[in-house]
Amino acid sequence: MKVKSNRLVDRAEPAKIPLYQKMKDDLVQRVLSGEWRPGELVPSETALANEYSVSVGTARKAIEQLAQERMVVRQRGRGTTIATNRGGSTKPFRFLKFFSRDHIRTEESIYLEIMPGKATAQEAKSFGLEAGAPVARMVRLRAANKMPMLIERAAIREDLCPKASQLITLHRPVSISSFLDRMFNILIMRIDEKICAALADEEDIKHLGAAAGDPVLAVERLSYDLAGRLIQISQLHVAKEAYYATSTK
Amino acid sequence: MKVKSNRLVDRAEPAKIPLYQKMKDDLVQRVLSGEWRPGELVPSETALANEYSVSVGTARKAIEQLAQERMVVRQRGRGTTIATNRGGSTKPFRFLKFFSRDHIRTEESIYLEIMPGKATAQEAKSFGLEAGAPVARMVRLRAANKMPMLIERAAIREDLCPKASQLITLHRPVSISSFLDRMFNILIMRIDEKICAALADEEDIKHLGAAAGDPVLAVERLSYDLAGRLIQISQLHVAKEAYYATSTK
DNA sequence: CAGTGGTCTAGACCACATC
DNA sequence: ATGTGGTCTAGACCACTGA
Numbered sequence: 289m290k291v292k293s294n295r296l297v298d299r300a301e302p303a304k305i306p307l308y309q310k311m312k313d314d315l316v317q318r319v320l321s322g323e324w325r326p327g328e329l330v331p332s333e334t335a336l337a338n339e340y341s342v343s344v345g346t347a348r349k350a351i352e353q354l355a356q357e358r359m360v361v362r363q364r365g366r367g368t369t370i371a372t373n374r375g376g377s378t379k380p381f382r383f384l385k386f387f388s389r390d391h392i393r394t395e396e397s398i399y400l401e402i403m404p405g406k407a408t409a410q411e412a413k414s415f416g417l418e419a420g421a422p423v424a425r426m427v428r429l430r431a432a433n434k435m436p437m438l439i440e441r442a443a444i445r446e447d448l449c450p451k452a453s454q455l456i457t458l459h460r461p462v463s464i465s466s467f468l469d470r471m472f473n474i475l476i477m478r479i480d481e482k483i484c485a486a487l488a489d490e491e492d493i494k495h496l497g498a499a500a501g502d503p504v505l506a507v508e509r510l511s512y513d514l515a516g517r518l519i520q521i522s523q524l525h526v527a528k529e530a531y532y533a534t535s536t537k
Numbered sequence: 538m539k540v541k542s543n544r545l546v547d548r549a550e551p552a553k554i555p556l557y558q559k560m561k562d563d564l565v566q567r568v569l570s571g572e573w574r575p576g577e578l579v580p581s582e583t584a585l586a587n588e589y590s591v592s593v594g595t596a597r598k599a600i601e602q603l604a605q606e607r608m609v610v611r612q613r614g615r616g617t618t619i620a621t622n623r624g625g626s627t628k629p630f631r632f633l634k635f636f637s638r639d640h641i642r643t644e645e646s647i648y649l650e651i652m653p654g655k656a657t658a659q660e661a662k663s664f665g666l667e668a669g670a671p672v673a674r675m676v677r678l679r680a681a682n683k684m685p686m687l688i689e690r691a692a693i694r695e696d697l698c699p700k701a702s703q704l705i706t707l708h709r710p711v712s713i714s715s716f717l718d719r720m721f722n723i724l725i726m727r728i729d730e731k732i733c734a735a736l737a738d739e740e741d742i743k744h745l746g747a748a749a750g751d752p753v754l755a756v757e758r759l760s761y762d763l764a765g766r767l768i769q770i771s772q773l774h775v776a777k778e779a780y781y782a783t784s785t786k
Numbered sequence: 787c788a789g790t791g792g793t794c795t796a797g798a799c800c801a802c803a804t805c
Numbered sequence: 806a807t808g809t810g811g812t813c814t815a816g817a818c819c820a821c822t823g824a
Contacts, residue, residue, distance in 0.1 A: 304820095306793060332809060343795045348810085364810045365803030483780045485734045485752035503734035503752035531732045553801090555812060581790060592814045597791085613791045614822030 311340050312350040319359065319370055320515050326372040326475055330360065333368075358477065359514065373469040373476060381432065383465060383479050383511075385531065397462045398429040398436075400495075404453040407443070414510070415445050415518050422446040424453035429495050436496050442522040448474065449519070465511070468519065475514045482508045488527065496527040505531050560589050561599040568608065568619055569764050575621040575724055579609065582617075607726065608763065622718040622725060630681065632714060632728050632760075634780065646711045647678040647685075649744075653695070653702040663759070664694050664767050671695040673702035678744050685745050691771040697723065698768070714760070717768065724763040731757045737776065745776040754780050 315336075324330050331339070337347035351368060354360045362368045373382075381395055405425040412419040424444045429436050442464070444452050449472045461467035465476040486506040488498035498504060507524040564585075573579050580588070586596035600617060603609045611617045622631075630644060654674040661668040672692045679687050691713070693701050698721045710716035717723040735755040737747035747753060756773040 308793080334809090343797095345796080346794060349793090351810095362810065363803080364801065365808080367803095367809060483732060483754065485754045485775075487750075487752050501736075501750060503736050505732065505734045505754075526734075557812080583790090592816095594815080595813060598812090600791095611791065612822080613820065614789080616790055616822090 307340075307342050308346045308349040308353070311336075311342060311347065312353055314340075315350060315354060316359070316514075322473065324370050325473060326370045326469055327374065329367045329369050371475060371477075373463075373465040381430075382463070383476070394431075394433055395462055396431040396434070397460065398431065399426060399456075399460050400429060400439075401425070401427040402453055402457045404446070405443070407445070411443055411521055414521060417445065417447065424449065424456060426453075426456060427491075438524050438526040439491055439495055440522050440524050442520055444468075444520045445518075448472065448517070464520065468513075474519060476511045476519065477514050478512045478516075480510045480512070483531065486525070489525070492525050492527055496525070498527045502527065507531070556589075556591050557595045557598040557602070560585075560591065560596065561602055563589075564599060564603060565608070565763075571722065573619050574722060575619045575718055576623065578616045578618050620724060620726075622712075622714040630679075631712070632725070642682055643680075644711055645680040645683070646709065647680065648675060648705075648709050649678060649688075650674070650676040651702055651706045654692070656692070656694070660692055660770055663770060666694065666696065673698070673705060675702075675705060676740075687773050687775040688740055688744055689771050689773050691769055693717075693769045694767075697721065697766070713769065717762075723768060725760045725768065726763045727761045727765075729759045729761070732780065735774070738774070741774050741776055745774070747776045751776065756780070 315330075318324060330336075333344050333347050333351060336351070337344045340347065351360065351362070355362050355368075358371055360368050361371055403425055405423050406420045407415060407417060407423050409419045411423065412421055415421065415423075422445075424446055426440075426442050426444075428440050428442070430438050430440060444464075446452050449468065452471075455471055456467070459467065468474040468476060484506050486504055488496070488500065488502040488504050492498040492502070492504055493500060496504075505524070505526040507522075507526065509520075509522040509524065510518055511520040511522070513519050564579075567573060579585070582593050582596050582600060585600070586593045589596065600609065600611070604611050604617075607620055609617050610620055652674055654672050656664060656666060656668060656670045656672050658668045660672065661670055664670065664672075671694075673695055675689075675691050675693075677689050677691070678685050679689060693713075695701050698717065701720075704720055705716070708716065714725040717725060733755050735753055737745070737749065737751040737753050741747040741751070741753055742749060745753075754773075754775040756771075756775065758769075758771040758773065759767055760769040760771070762768050
């Protein structure tokens with residue numbers, strides 16, 4: 289029941305998408321196209337409303353949704369800017385949700401290994417590339433308040449981030465997301481994580497002070513950019529520190 | 538710099554809270570007071586706008602924010618209802634974020650132990666009660682698709698949920714949040730989790746099929762109701778299955 | 787059918803940042 | 806002083822639900 293003959297509907301109707309939705313989609317495209325770069329001021333509500341021939345209220349709704357998705361930042365009196373991950377004043381471990389009794393004051397990244405490589409079959413599938421596509425590989429130790437917290441193994445696709453391995457070797461950035469933003473104008477907007485329990489491996493023992501047989505958290509992280517493209521695949525081993533997540537229904 | 542003499546400001550000014558914000562706060566209070574019960578229809582936008590002597594647009598903004606916080610559910614043509622956790626058509630493990638290759642079709646709760654107890658000093662502190670306050674304690678095995686996934690130890694405050702241990706013994710609910718909603722009109726709206734790695738204990742070995750020395754995920758969950766009161770404290774041990782969380786910047 | 791929420795308009799005034 | 810986003814109003818029409 290409830291089957292419609294969709295022939296006509298699908299072809300004739302323009303699917304009845306609200307104006308603010310179409311406008312929002314178009315604004316996203318303009319950001320992706322590079323017309324506006326991260327940190328840049330975009331036209332005001334009224335200017336955009338005129339451009340799209342909609343009322344300010346409608347334009348506002350489109351822009352406000354982008355602000356909610358953290359794609360833009362609105363400031364009264366100043367204007368609306370494209371979001372950035374360029375660090376500086378932002379808090380450490382922005383994308384990591386650690387629980388620790390003491391505040392984290394300093395964040396450090398110690399690179400153990402950086403090298404260009406080729407995507408494995410599985411990585412290629414996740415990235416949507418052919419196997420053997422170029423990736424930057426790295427192993428880093430991440431520390432908070434001078435205490436090593438975790439080991440990260442990461443692969444970054446080099447088709448979108450050309451010469452990433454060389455640039456990382458050169459700059460050894462504390463924050464990869466900030467680095468991707470500055471170097472390639474790639475904004476990490478969403479990270480999916482899968483967490484499971486594992487036993488400490490040799491590297492955990494060597495670098496995290498874990499003992500053989502100690503349990504660790506093994507986290508797989510998939511980092512997506514503004515356009516929803518998978519940019520980075522990481523495996524984290526977290527030792528001796530709680531990890532936290534929060535869910536609001 | 539930028540210091541204001543606050544004497545007058547603090548006393549005289551009503552802090553300049555937007556109308557929609559005041560209205561929203563008041564609506565929350567009315568829900569908390571029990572004036573509207575979960576599942577119930579609240580007055581329409583226009584009715585509420587009249588009642589608060591604001592325009593529909595302003596009322597709409599207040600209501601839409603509540604909808605975003607999942608405190609109410611809006612349906613075109615029907616009206617706005619207070620959110621509920623009463624199960625039925627809702628998906629299993631609603632508050633749990635499992636990763637598994639196969640879809641979860643059935644969810645089961647096997648109660649190993651249910652008994653009234655007294656809050657430990659630490660629990661009491663978390664609940665904001667005195668030590669020794671009555672709580673319901675339970676140990677359950679939770680299974681998906683007939684496979685045991687985790688063991689949960691929980692304490693529920695009985696001052697807000699009187700005779701909870703007896704009622705749980707009687708009904709053995711699959712979902713506690715749904716049970717709290719039905720029995721006590723308590724809506725779990727937020728759950729904070731801390732996750733760390735641990736080794737399987739005797740119960741994990743007995744009930745989850747873990748081996749000695751196997752790593753497990755140890756999760757501490759704090760469940761808060763609509764009013765922000767801590768209702769339940771749980772410790773979960775998750776074996777042999779990945780756990781996942783997602784973060785959007 | 788009447789009533790609901792969803793979209794959209796066209797104004798107004800304000801607080802604030804910048805120059 | 807100008808222009809920005811934040812709040813607020815008072816309408817309009819539409820799509821949908823339920824009786």
